[in-house]
Amino acid sequence: MQKASRAVGSVSRRAKGCLAVTALLLFLTATLASCGDDDSTLETSETTAATAKKVMASQACADSFRHGHNQEKGGEPTPKAFLPSIQACQSVEEWTAAARAFGVNLQGQEPRFLDNTCFAVSPEVQELRICKEARAQVKPPG
Numbered sequence: 001m002q003k004a005s006r007a008v009g010s011v012s013r014r015a016k017g018c019l020a021v022t023a024l025l026l027f028l029t030a031t032l033a034s035c036g037d038d039d040s041t042l043e044t045s046e047t048t049a050a051t052a053k054k055v056m057a058s059q060a061c062a063d064s065f066r067h068g069h070n071q072e073k074g075g076e077p078t079p080k081a082f083l084p085s086i087q088a089c090q091s092v093e094e095w096t097a098a099a100r101a102f103g104v105n106l107q108g109q110e111p112r113f114l115d116n117t118c119f120a121v122s123p124e125v126q127e128l129r130i131c132k133e134a135r136a137q138v139k140p141p142g
Helices: 002-034 039-052 059-073 078-088 092-101 110-121 129-138
Strands: none
Touching: 059 078, 059 092, 078 092, 078 110, 092 110, 092 129, 110 129
């Protein structure tokens, strides 16, 4: 009889553990869903990610991205590390394609990353086509 009650207790602990994991997953899902300004940003980011699958990154863009990623891993501040890739890539889609080819997936947040990086560097960089494009995708007109 004692073994049976232990088994019931084990199931109860397992159920509590599953409930805790489920609650954590729901919390994380809600937190991630609330990230971003609005739904149009998410839709734009998803469109950018889908388009990037069709765009091939130039060799210069891909090499600059790879170098920047390695510099960042080595401790270089993100804006400084990725500035050469921003200058070498012609569009958000090309930069995203370079990132994906290197195995980096920002889950559709590439425009936001680029916008933050562009605005952390200098006003001259903010005038680059890729930076203006990223800003337009992050901050829709309105």
